[in-house]
Amino acid sequence: MIRHVGGLVFRALSTLLIVLVIAFFITRIAYRNPAAMLAPRNASQQAIDAIAHALRLNEPWYLQLWYYLYRGPDIQGAPMGLAHWPPGLGYSFRKQTAVTDLILSKVSVTLSLALGAVVIWMALSIILGVIAARRQGSWIDSLISGVAYVGLSVPTFLSGILISYFLFFQLSNYGIFWFPSSGYVPLTQNPLEWARHLALPWLTLALAEIGIFQRVVRASMLEVLSEDYIRTARAKGLPEWRIYYDHALKAALNPVITLGGLELAVIMGGAIVTETIFGLDGVGRLAINSALEGDFPVVIGTTIFAAACFVLCTFAVDIIARWRDPSSVS
C-alpha cells in the first residue's frame, strides 16, 4: 500500500511538471509580445523593451524555462520559483502579487462551489437514478429522463440566468429574499449565509450534472439488477428497498464514482460561467481574466491548479475504490 501511494505521488508530481512545461510553452506561443500587452497603452518602444528586458523575455526559451522553474522572478529581493520555500509559481504582472497567494485567496470560493455542487448533484442523481431504474419504462422513468435531458441540454449560462431570474429577481419582487443574487460569505464567518449565497450557483451546476449522472446511475443500476447476486438477495427474502439501496446501488456506484471524480475536477479547476453569473470571485474568473490580460504567470498558475485538481480527484477515486473493495488489492 505504501509503495502504491509512493508510486501515485511520484506519478502525480511528474504529471504536474509536464503540465507546467507545456503551459509555459503555450503561453510563450499565445502571447507574441507580452511586454507590449503589459506596458501602459501609450508606452514608448523603449519602455516596452525595458519591460521585456526586466522580465528576461529576450533570453532564449530554455533559459527562460530554467529561470521560471528554478529561481522565478526576484520580487523585492525574494526569489519566487519552485526551488524555493515556500515554492511559488511566479509573480502576477498585473496584480502585483505572488501567483500562489492569488490562487490561494480564490480557492475557498471555488472549493465551496464545487464541493457543495457535487454533494447536491450526487445525492439527487442517485435518488432519481434508482427510482428511474426501479420503475423502468413507467411514466416516472420517462418524466425523470425528460427533465434530466432538459437539464443536460440547457447551457449553464442560460440556466444560471433563468435560476437567477426566477429564484432571486421574481421572488424579490414579491418581497421574498431567500437567495442573494451574488457575492460570497466565507464558511468560517457565517455558515448559513455561506450556504444561502451559494445555493443558486450550486443549483445551476447541479442541474447540468444531474442530466448526466441520473442517466449513468440508471443504466448502471439496470445492469447490476440483472446480476445473479441480486437474485440471491431476493432468494434470501430481503425487502426490496435493501436490494435496491444496499445491494444494487453499492455495486452500481463504480462508474458513478469514476465519472464523478472527473466532473468534480473540471469544476474545481474553475467553473467560469457560473462564477461569472453569480459574481463569485473564484479561480475560474481569475484564469479567464488573466488570460485576457496576458498575465501569463497567472495563466500558468491556474493551469497547474486545474491539473492538480485532476490529480487529486483521480487519487481520491482510487482511494475510494480500494476502500470499497479491499479484496481487489493484492
Added chain:
Amino acid sequence: MSIFSVADLRVAFGSREIVHGVSFAAEPGKTLAIVGESGSGKTASLLGATGLLPPSARVRGSVLHKGRELLGLPARDLRLRRGAEIGFIFQDPLSNLHPLKTVGDQIGEAITAHRRVSRRELRERVLALLADVGIHNPLARMDDYPRQFSGGMRQRAMIAAAIALNPGVIIADEPTTALDVTVQAQILDLLKRIQQEHGTAMIFVSHDLAVVSDVADNVAVMRGGHVVEQAPADLIYQAPRQSYTKELLGSARLGALIPRAWVSRPAPQAGPPLLSIDGVWRSFAGRSRADGSLVKPVLNDISFDIRENQIVGLVGESGSGKSTIGRLVAGLDQPDEGSISLRDRAYSRPGPGGVAIDRQLRSQIQMVFQDPYASLNPRRRIRSILAEPYIIGTGLDAVAIRRRVEELVRDVELPGDVLDRFPAQLSGGQRQRIAIARAIALEPSLIVADEPVSALDITTQARIIALLQALRRRRALSLLFISHDLGVVSELCDRVVVLEKGVVVEAGETARVFAAPRHPYTRRLIDAIPGKALRRSVETPERIAAHG
C-alpha cells in the same frame, strides 16, 4: 405428505411458453432431483414457483407450500417465505455472491431479512453457521470478500446463508456444477448431512444423473419444458421408460462409470515421441497462502511425454497447475527452468527471449479452450472464424479456403448452414465443435484442449467426446487433454498424468491408473467421482464378469 408441491405449472415470457405444465412434489427429509439439459425449463419452473423470475414472466398453475398457495400471494408474503422457509443455493457461487460485501455480511443478511437480532448475536450465529458448513477458522474468514474464497468455500458460504434460518425446503440449482470432483463430493456430503439433521425437503436441480444418483430419492426428468419421466431414483436407473432418460443415463455413465478403462482396451498405436516436457518449473509473483512468501510456486519439476497419435489426459483439481502446463505447451508462457520440445526442437526455455516459438511452430500447436462462449469472437461469422487460420497460415486462394472451411464443418459433424451464423446463434456444443474445427484446421501436430467439455451439458459432453474419438480415427490426432473430470479422461485418454499442487504424483496407462491407482491422491480423485448409486444399479453381472 409433501411440503412443497407444484401442479400444472406453466411459465411464459410474452407469448413464448417455456414450461408447459409440470408437476412435482418434495417431501420432508427426501430429495427430489430434477434432471435435464440446459434450456429444459428446470430452473425456470423453480424460480417461477417462488417468484424469483423477472416481472415479465407469466406463471400459472399451482404451487403449494405447507398447504398455502404461493401463486397470487402478495409480493411481501412471498418474500417472507423465501429465505426463512425456502432456502436457495445457486450454481455459480462467485456470480451469486455480492463482490463488494463480506461473506459474513452476506450470511448475516439471510437472518436480518427476517429476524431482529442484536449485532453480537448475529455475529455469533454467522460464526456458528460458517463452522457448521466446514469453513476453517471462521473468525478470520468471515470478513473476507468472496473473491478471497476458493470455489468450494464460496459454495459453503452460500449454503450457510441458505440454512441460516433452517428452512423446511432447500432448492439447490446445480450446486456443484462449477466445482472440482473432490469438492463436489464434499459439498454433496454437506448437503446430505444438513438434510438428515433437520429433515429438510430438498429439490436438487442438475444436468448430471451421476451426481443426482448420489443424493436423490425421487427423480423427475425434464425436457423441453415437460416432465417426461418421474419415478423413485432406483427405478429410473434400472428401468428407464423414456428413451431420453436412457440417453441421459448413457451420458452419465461417461462421468460416473469407468468400465471401459477397466477392461483393457486395444493399445493405441502410439508413434514416436512428439512433445516432451522436461523438468519444468514455474512460479508466479504473488503472495502464497501457505507461507506468505512472495513467490507462488505453481509447477515443480514437471516431466512427461506425448507421443504421436496419443491422447494424454492431465487431471487435477483447480489450482493444481494444469492450465499453466497447457499455456506453457502452447507457447503462451515460458518456464523458469526446464524445457519443452516438439520433435526434439526445444521451443520454450527460461531466460531472456524465452519463448523461441515462431509462427511455423505456433501453427503446429493449437488450443481449444473451456468456454466456447468466450473464445469465439461474437461479431464474426463462423465462416470468417474458420477461414482465419488458412488466411494466416497458408497461401490458399479464396475458393480453396472456402472449400476447406466447408470440409472442416463436415468433419466436426455440423450442418453447412452454421457457416453464415454468429457464435451467439449456436448452442454451447456447436460452438465447441467450431472451436475444435478451428484448432484442427491447419492439421497441427498437437492440440492442447483445456477443459474443453467442462462448460457443457453432460449429454453434449458425451457427443463432443465421441467427436474427438471419431476425429482421431479419421486423422492422426495428438492431444493434451486437460480436465478435472476423471470419467471423461478415462473414456478418451490413452495415458493419464495426475497433478497435485504442481507435482506429477502419478502417470501411466489409463486402464492401469484407474484399476490400480498407486498414489493416495489419485485414489481420492477416483473415489470422488459421483454416481456410486448409479454404478451399483447399472453394474450388470456380465460386466462384472468382464472385469474378471
